[in-house]
Amino acid sequence: MSTNSSQMPSARELYSLDNPIFCCYVFWATVLVAKMLLMSTLTAVQRFRYKIFPNQEDLFFKNTEVQFNDPHVERVRRAHRNDMENILPYFIMALIYISTNPDATVACNLFRVASVARLVHTLVYAVYPVPQPARVIAFASMQLITFYMAAVVALRTLRFI
């Protein structure tokens, strides 16, 4: 890995705000974290709108009982679960991808496309459902980008298996 040490910025500065690639990752990761937290809020909005609560202690209204499987609540919960399945592994994958010191233009555009795709995914899944293949395309965008990063990183570190 001596080739790496001779590059600018040196390997030891990759995880700092001196590295524009890390800055771009940090910005878009922040957007995705905020988006994910808002899914909890959206679930709460749906629960209050349709008065669907899963715990005895949450029954804020009289004459309601614990209820599950309401389609409006469950749609948001499926979208939220899909976020966890895809965005959380992406966070780690993109973070370690930075350690390979990739080309800045390529890396930043991957972060941008993947993140915007997930914003679109939430819109077409949980906010305003539209016909397929809108959701499939949004889903596949981040997944393919994560696989690409995985391939780059795996080839680079294969001898440490």
Next chain:
Amino acid sequence: MSTNSSQMPSARELYSLDNPIFCCYVFWATVLVAKMLLMSTLTAVQRFRYKIFPNQEDLFFKNTEVQFNDPHVERVRRAHRNDMENILPYFIMALIYISTNPDATVACNLFRVASVARLVHTLVYAVYPVPQPARVIAFASMQLITFYMAAVVALRTLRFI
């Protein structure tokens, strides 16, 4: 970001045990990881106590069948899912928040309050359910702290959009 490099500790040492902020993050992240793993144990305890198993190969007792939707098991599973929805994004958000080299007192106290709040959340949700708003307050504490970190980081890295 040249201002950052002139500070002590320099940007390149932010992610090391030489940085007290990172140490504090590391300690409390470890507590939360252990707490999350114990949710699996708690789920298993409830499954054995009420003999509720979701897979054919898990039927350790005679005369039992696969069963779902037991309220005691599902309560722990909801608490565990809520952990994943909130703590896992917090791990990434707090980690990249450290890259902005925040004030040590502010940062450490944010980590402490957020982490203790989630311990309380588990107690009042999965271990010993108490009336609201106990759980809502515990939930909101980490969420607001994560949003605060997101705002700090997003403003700092906005030009890398």
Next chain:
Amino acid sequence: MSTNSSQMPSARELYSLDNPIFCCYVFWATVLVAKMLLMSTLTAVQRFRYKIFPNQEDLFFKNTEVQFNDPHVERVRRAHRNDMENILPYFIMALIYISTNPDATVACNLFRVASVARLVHTLVYAVYPVPQPARVIAFASMQLITFYMAAVVALRTLRFI
């Protein structure tokens, strides 16, 4: 922590590909990320095979309706959720464990055993179900390793509580 700074590699280079421990973590984290993403693909395969779709806009075949709780689909989804519950906290725990600059042989073998155990877990849970205790052993392997790392890290950073 001055002892740490005097070691080779110095603390500031722990999170770079110059550190073989980090390389080993990176390789196996990449394998686990790819494995987790393939769970989504496996879920999709099961959904098409048994024509079980949870959203109105996903009904690609005539004469199908939204359906839930199909045992073939739900088994893969339980395995996927179990991945999220265990692998995602492991990613963070192992990452911060590296900051303690552990012995390379110990650390790398922990990463290898934990990762291979989760590959086995997926095989015996979602792909080809086998009798217990195969799944319990695979599950416990990564969990015990994560707890071990948590203990090492917590003892090292306890004074930052």
